[in-house]
Amino acid sequence: xKILICISNVPDTTTKIKFVNNNTAFDIAGVQWIINPWxxxxxxxxxxxxxxxxxxxxxxxxxxxxxxxxxxxxRKALAIGADAAIRINAxxxxxxxxxxxxAEVVRKESFDIVICGIESSDYxxxxxGGMLSEMLDLPSVSxxxxxxxxxxxxxxxREIDGGQETVATQLPFIAIIQKGIAKDxxxxxxxxxxxxxxxxxTAVEPIAADLLTEFVGFDLPKPKAACKKIDPDNVRELxxxxxxxxxxx
Amino acid sequence: MSVLVYTENWDGKFKKVTFELVSYAQEIAKKxxxxxxxxxxxxxxxxxxxxxxxxxxxxxxxxxxxxxxxLNNQAYTSVVAQAVAKENANVIIxxxxxxxxxxxxxxxxxxxxxxxxxxxxxxxxxxxFTVTKKVFTSKALGNIVIKTPVxxxxxxxxxxxxxxxxxxxxxxxxxPEVKDSELKTVVKEVNKITxxxxxxxxxxxxxxxxxxxxxxxxxxxxELAALLGAGTAxxxxxxxxxxxxxxxxxxxxGKVIAPNLYFACGISGAIQHLGGISGSKxxxxxxxxxxxxxxxxxxxxxxxxxxxxLPELIAAVKELKAQ
Numbered sequence: 001x002k003i004l005i006c007i008s009n010v011p012d013t014t015t016k017i018k019f020v021n022n023n024t025a026f027d028i029a030g031v032q033w034i035i036n037p038w039x040x041x042x043x044x045x046x047x048x049x050x051x052x053x054x055x056x057x058x059x060x061x062x063x064x065x066x067x068x069x070x071x072x073x074x075r076k077a078l079a080i081g082a083d084a085a086i087r088i089n090a091x092x093x094x095x096x097x098x099x100x101x102x103a104e105v106v107r108k109e110s111f112d113i114v115i116c117g118i119e120s121s122d123y124x125x126x127x128x129g130g131m132l133s134e135m136l137d138l139p140s141v142s143x144x145x146x147x148x149x150x151x152x153x154x155x156x157x158r159e160i161d162g163g164q165e166t167v168a169t170q171l172p173f174i175a176i177i178q179k180g181i182a183k184d185x186x187x188x189x190x191x192x193x194x195x196x197x198x199x200x201x202t203a204v205e206p207i208a209a210d211l212l213t214e215f216v217g218f219d220l221p222k223p224k225a226a227c228k229k230i231d232p233d234n235v236r237e238l239x240x241x242x243x244x245x246x247x248x249x
Numbered sequence: 250m251s252v253l254v255y256t257e258n259w260d261g262k263f264k265k266v267t268f269e270l271v272s273y274a275q276e277i278a279k280k281x282x283x284x285x286x287x288x289x290x291x292x293x294x295x296x297x298x299x300x301x302x303x304x305x306x307x308x309x310x311x312x313x314x315x316x317x318x319x320l321n322n323q324a325y326t327s328v329v330a331q332a333v334a335k336e337n338a339n340v341i342i343x344x345x346x347x348x349x350x351x352x353x354x355x356x357x358x359x360x361x362x363x364x365x366x367x368x369x370x371x372x373x374x375x376x377x378f379t380v381t382k383k384v385f386t387s388k389a390l391g392n393i394v395i396k397t398p399v400x401x402x403x404x405x406x407x408x409x410x411x412x413x414x415x416x417x418x419x420x421x422x423x424x425p426e427v428k429d430s431e432l433k434t435v436v437k438e439v440n441k442i443t444x445x446x447x448x449x450x451x452x453x454x455x456x457x458x459x460x461x462x463x464x465x466x467x468x469x470x471x472e473l474a475a476l477l478g479a480g481t482a483x484x485x486x487x488x489x490x491x492x493x494x495x496x497x498x499x500x501x502x503g504k505v506i507a508p509n510l511y512f513a514c515g516i517s518g519a520i521q522h523l524g525g526i527s528g529s530k531x532x533x534x535x536x537x538x539x540x541x542x543x544x545x546x547x548x549x550x551x552x553x554x555x556x557x558x559l560p561e562l563i564a565a566v567k568e569l570k571a572q
Contacts, residue, residue, distance in 0.1 A: 013501060013521050017388045037502050095364070096357065118350070121501060123384050123391065126345070126366045126403075130322065130354025139433035140322045142351035145495070159347060159496065161259060161449055163441035165319070169434040176351065179502045180495045212363035216377075217392045218384065221527070227534070227544045232553030235561040238533065239569050241549060246531050248453070248510040249477060249566065 001149065002059045003046050004111040006102055006128060007077055008036035008092070008120040009070035019218045026122075026218070033073050037185070038117025040080075042175075044182040046115065047081045049149055056149055059083050061111070065092045065101050071201065078196035079188035085199070090206035093214070099131035100209035106136055113154065115175045118143060123215070129176035139173045145180035252278040253338035254287045254306065255329055257348060261292050265450045266344045266404075268304050272412040273404050274342045275305025276371045286310060286336045288423075290317050290328060295420060302418025304411065310336075310423035317427060319436035320348050324427055326355040331425040333360065333399070345403035346449060353403050363395035369408040386501045386524035406449060407507035407528060442496065451480030453510045456499060456526075458484040460515020460536060460555050464492035469559035470514060476566050482506065484516045500525035515555040518543025535559070 011017075011031045018027040035043070043062065050057040062077040064070050065088045074085045088101045106114060116129035133140035145164070146157035156167045159178050188196070230238045242249045252274040256267040267287075274285045287306040289298060291313070298309045310332055317324060329352060333341060341356065343349035345367045357364040365380035369390060373379050377394045380402060384391040395401075448454065455474040457467060474481045481497060488498035499506050501521040507528030514535050516522060523546050526532065534547035535555045544550045551558055 011385075013386075013524075015385075017385045019389070095354075099358070118347075121386055124367050124382070124386060126350045127354035127357065127364055130351055131358050133322070134326065134355040134358035140351070140355070141434055142322060143347035160320075160439075161264070161346065162445065162447045162496075163439060164496075165436045165440070166438035167434055168437050173433070178347075179498065183489065210361075212357070212361070212395065212397050213365065214394045214396065215391050216379065216394050219381075219390045219392075221388075221390065224546065225548070227547040227550040229544075230549060230551050232551050232558055235551065235558055236565040236568070238549060238551060238562065239565040242510070242531075242533070243569055246510070246548070248531055249569070 001057045001112045002061070002110070003057060004106065004114045005039060005042050005046060005060065005062045005082070006114070006116045007039040007043070007062050007064050007074070008117070008122070009033050009064060009066050009073040010036045010120055010122040013037065013121055017220070019220070023218050024216065033070070035073055035077055036117050036120045038119065038177060038179070040185040041179065041182045042115040042117055042177045043077055043080055043082060044186040045147055045177070047186060048182060053149065061086060063088070063102055063105055065090055065098045067091060074201055075196050076188060078199045078201065079192040080186050081192060083199065085201040087201065087203045088206050089203050094211040095125040095127045095131060096212040097209045099128055099135055101206050103132055103135040104207050110172065112172050113175060114172070115177055118176055118178050129174050133174040139169050140176060141167050141169055141173065142176040143178045144175045145178045147175055147177065147181055250281070250283045251286045251336045251338045252281070252283060252340045252342065253333055253336055254285060255341070255343045255349065255352065256287050256289045256301070257344060258289070258291050258293050258297070259447065261294065261297070263293065263297055263300070264447070266346070266406050268411050269406070269409055270342050270344055270404055271301050271304040271306050273371065273409045275412070275414055277340055278305070280371070280375060281340070284308070286338065288312065288329060288332045290325065298420045299418055303413055303415050305414045305416055306418055307416050309418060309420045311420055312423050312425060314424070314427055316432060320351070321432055321434055322351045322355055323431040323433065325352050326359055327428065327431055328425045329356055330359050332423065335423070339399050341399070341401045343401070343403045345405045349403045353401050357401055360399050361397060362399035362401050363397040364401040365393045365395055366403045367405050368402045369405050371409070387505070387527045388524060405507065405528060407509070446478070446480040448480045448482055448497065448504055448506060451508050453477045453479035454482050454506060454508045455479050455512045455514065456482035456484065456516060457487060457493070457514045458516030459486050461487070462556065466556060467493070469563060473512070473559065473563050473566065476563065476570065484522050513543050513547070514559060516543055517541045518546055
């Protein structure tokens with residue numbers, strides 16, 4: 001079984017968000033870059049399955065659409081345990097464009113499972129997996145919180161509002177994963193970091209593809225009014241404010 | 250031309266967000282000089298379907314097909330695409346939730362229509378078609394231009410609200426083609442959490458963090474929630490420790506919610522948590538650390554021991570309810 005995991009290179013989730021060029025571009029000064037948290041969990045889960053059932057998964061490849069500066073993040077994925085990496089040398093400006101690039105990779109080299117995080121923590125597109133599956137005419141299961149391979153068949157659970165469904169699918173398919181798929185993201189070991197250097201990271205040029213959307217500007221949310229503090233010995237006052245001032249209870 | 254809304258029901262009743270989507274679509278339709286058509290898939294009764302007219306839908310396409318009993322991304326996308334063609338829709342609205350994201354993204358490719366996900370308001374401009382959406386997990390807003398003639402939007406829940414505008418509504422049975430070749434996923438089993446308010450539908454949410462000290466202390470959280478008709482949630486460490494189920498985890502990597510009122514009990518307010526709750530209209534924080542970042546995000550705050558404050562809060566709410 002071969003697995004492809006789509007990874008996005010995003011600012012660390014604790015980054016203070018600022019914009020430059022008259023609020024048209026994200027300020028990357030001093031930003032630490034990480035593997036998108038959902039993608040990292042997907043990779044962790046794929047490795048857990050690979051380790052638990054030797055021989056079932058022969059290869060885990062990660063793919064990223066990004067310029068050369070995303071390579072440290074891709075190397076981290078290799079250090080965590082991916083076998084190979086592909087970087088498509090283009091700026092990931094629009095999800096349709098990114099999906100077009102990754103679809104091309106899947107068309108050339110077949111994979112049994114393609115895994116995407118449900119969204120990326122930067123532009124929150126939340127559309128890559130769906131777009132990819134439609135481009136490839138493959139089934140997709142979204143909001144997957146449990147993924148396993150049992151007797152050669154894929155076992156899946158997905159989150160629905162107020163519950164969970166167990167879903168069976170034909171292969172190949174696209175899993176769009178949600179939190180819960182793995183408990184904690186795996187941390188690269190020293191050996192992993194050393195071996196990552198010799199694992200294949202192939203850079204390929206993008207194919208021609210349309211951009212259907214474009215960001216033209218950004219805003220920071222308006223600063224909130226200061227928090228109204230209530231004396232802990234007068235909790236009744238909070239209820240009074242919520243009832244009479246905020247009119248919410 | 251028309252604005253098409255993908256509605257969602259839960260056990261035959263429309264989710265709250267559905268009425269919000271119709272309200273939102275009506276606002277867009279007014280500006281475009283067109284009308285709102287809603288698409289309903291599943292077993293929803295006539296009274297419910299007609300209720301969509303209260304928010305501005307002039308037509309409801311009612312799809313009932315056993316093959317569509319469960320959400321199947323591929324087949325559902327086909328159904329929506331057929332409705333788009335039938336109604337000549339040029340704007341299609343979904344909720345920014347699991348099913349909305351799953352179908353909207355596929356539809357974007359099927360129709361080659363640009364997609365803006367997580368919209369927070371009606372388009373700020375119709376030419377170019379510009380939508381404001383959340384970015385950096387609600388830490389900022391981005392203005393995204395959709396460059397195609399057909400546009401798809403997923404609306405962030407509770408970002409727009411409900412606007413009543415009663416119109417005459419026609420319910421029409423719609424039988425789209427459902428190909429077996431598009432039914433490659435099958436639901437084997439469903440585990441529904443019953444007797445609990447849908448977290449994403451809840452107007453009020455009571456949420457606990459590590460400051461609650463342990464799962465044995467959750468009684469007051471549940472009691473307060475029950476008193477207020479609220480949903481219960483928790484922070485990430487709490488669900489990771491197994492004190493509470495994962496479906497309660499709110500935050501950047503958990504559920505993103507936007508209730509009218511959010512009680513953060515013993516939650517310090519890490520930036521990842523705030524990312525999941527910052528859409529809340531009003532935040533109440535109870536925490537013993539006066540420097541906890543949650544107070545930066547909160548509207549009302551009590552600096553104190555949450556385990557002592559909560560029983561008093563419950564007593565005060567009971568007093569209010571008794572009045």
